[in-house]
Amino acid sequence: MVHQPRSQEWLSRNSDTEDIVTVLAPRLAYFAGVARTEHVTRAAQEMDVPQSTLSRALVRLEQDLGVQLFARHGRTVSLTPAGRTFLGSVERALAEIGRAAEEVRADADPATGKVAFGFLHTLGAETVPGLLHAFRADHPRVRFSLVQNYGEAMLERLRAGELDLCLTSPVPDAPDLVARRLDEQKLRLVVPADHRLAARRRIRLAEAADETFVTLEPGYGMRRITDDLCEEAGFKPRIAFEGEEAETLRGLVAAGLGVALLPPPAFPRPGVVELTVTAPRAVREIGVAWRAGHQDTPPVAAFKKFLLSRRGSLLP
Numbered sequence: 001m002v003h004q005p006r007s008q009e010w011l012s013r014n015s016d017t018e019d020i021v022t023v024l025a026p027r028l029a030y031f032a033g034v035a036r037t038e039h040v041t042r043a044a045q046e047m048d049v050p051q052s053t054l055s056r057a058l059v060r061l062e063q064d065l066g067v068q069l070f071a072r073h074g075r076t077v078s079l080t081p082a083g084r085t086f087l088g089s090v091e092r093a094l095a096e097i098g099r100a101a102e103e104v105r106a107d108a109d110p111a112t113g114k115v116a117f118g119f120l121h122t123l124g125a126e127t128v129p130g131l132l133h134a135f136r137a138d139h140p141r142v143r144f145s146l147v148q149n150y151g152e153a154m155l156e157r158l159r160a161g162e163l164d165l166c167l168t169s170p171v172p173d174a175p176d177l178v179a180r181r182l183d184e185q186k187l188r189l190v191v192p193a194d195h196r197l198a199a200r201r202r203i204r205l206a207e208a209a210d211e212t213f214v215t216l217e218p219g220y221g222m223r224r225i226t227d228d229l230c231e232e233a234g235f236k237p238r239i240a241f242e243g244e245e246a247e248t249l250r251g252l253v254a255a256g257l258g259v260a261l262l263p264p265p266a267f268p269r270p271g272v273v274e275l276t277v278t279a280p281r282a283v284r285e286i287g288v289a290w291r292a293g294h295q296d297t298p299p300v301a302a303f304k305k306f307l308l309s310r311r312g313s314l315l316p
Contacts, residue, residue: 027061028090030054031069035087039076111141113299118147118154118166120221122246123286125266126316128167135306142299150244151221158291164300165307167314169221171287179289182307183314187225187282188274190253190260198273205261205277209235214249214258217242225284226261232280286314 033043034054044051062069069083079087107114119128132144147157151168158166159176171179189208191197197207213230215237216223223242230237240258243249247269249260254271263284264274288307290296296304307314 024061024064027057027064028094030057031061032087032090032094034058034070034077035079035083038078041075108297108299110298110302111139112143113297114143114145115300115303116145116147116162116164117303118149118157118163118168120151120154120168120286121148122222122263123167124148127314130316131307131310131314135303139299139302142303150216150219152219155289158289161291164296165288165290165304167286167288167307169284169286170224171285172289176292177289178292179287180308180311181285181287182311183286184283185263185286185315187229187261187263187277187284189277189282190250190262190272190274192253192256192259193271193273194256195259195273197275200275202278203275204279205229205233205282206235206279208259209233211238212240212258213237214241214243214252214260215239216246216249217244220244222246222262222284229261229277229280229282 030043030047030049033047034040037043037046040055040058041051044054047054058070065086067082067086068080069086070077071080106112117128128146136142147154147163147166149157151170151172154163154166154168155172155174155177157163167182169185171181173179189197189203189205191211197203209230213226215226226237241249241252243252246262247265249262250265250269250272252258253260254269261277261282262274288304290304
């Protein structure tokens with residue numbers, strides 16, 4: 001019976017690629033250093049590691065692979081054909097790791113780093129551009145990765161580490177997130193220009209109980225707020241259309257397809273009239289959220305501090 005070395009047996013029993021990478025990865029830089037110098041002692045000096053540590057690492061690497069990578073010639077070594085093949089892949093892998101390290105260092109740079117910032121569609125036309133313009137007055141080289149989405153989708157990306165900060169509504173209350181209320185925005189009942197209520201300036205929401213509504217889809221913060229306000233006013237809205245974007249809903253209203261509860265538009269929309277809702281109190285809170293216990297990079301910390309300083313004056 002042929003007996004495999006213990007480490008080779010281990011790899012045979014555990015052939016999953018992730019397990020193999022975990023075993024091999026720490027030894028790859030040692031392998032590349034010795035391959036470059038073709039001398040164990042010189043490589044150990046250049047990498048500032050004990051020669052015995054380097055020699056043991058190379059032996060274990062060959063055992064783990066079950067392949068001889070070096071031919072020994074006294075104090076010098078040379079790559080075997082298998083070693084030359086392995087070296088090409090190792091050098092590409094180490095170069096990719098180096099590029100990744102430089103990228104994350106660059107993203108964390110206080111002056112030129114990157115902030116992954118999410119926000120609601122309704123804040124994209126005016127609020128967010130104004131915020132970024134003001135922030136970059138003192139941080140002109142900080143870069144941003146901007147994501148527009150509805151609240152729940154942004155919170156999922158925040159939890160996944162794809163976003164550093166997000167502006168959302170309603171302000172979340174969850175143990176894995178930290179959220180701070182920044183401002184509130186009055187909501188209006190939007191009706192077609194030729195609607196029976198269009199001559200009014202103010203309205204109690206209960207007066208629209210018999211109207212057909214157009215709303216955002218379930219899962220959107222504004223949909224939840226709409227449902228809650230209608231319930232508080234004593235009725236359940238009769239919904240004809242559900243959409244994904246507030247300005248699309250305004251277009252549906254202008255076409256006479258229903259009424260909608262919406263935040264103010266960035267620019268006036270023809271064909272609709274926007275009525276102040278006097279009862280119940282129709283507002284939505286806007287807040288900033290981030291992951292609890294997560295350490296911020298300097299650019300993220302600076303932008304978070306800036307956003308918190310705009311409490312009460314976030315919206316134009």
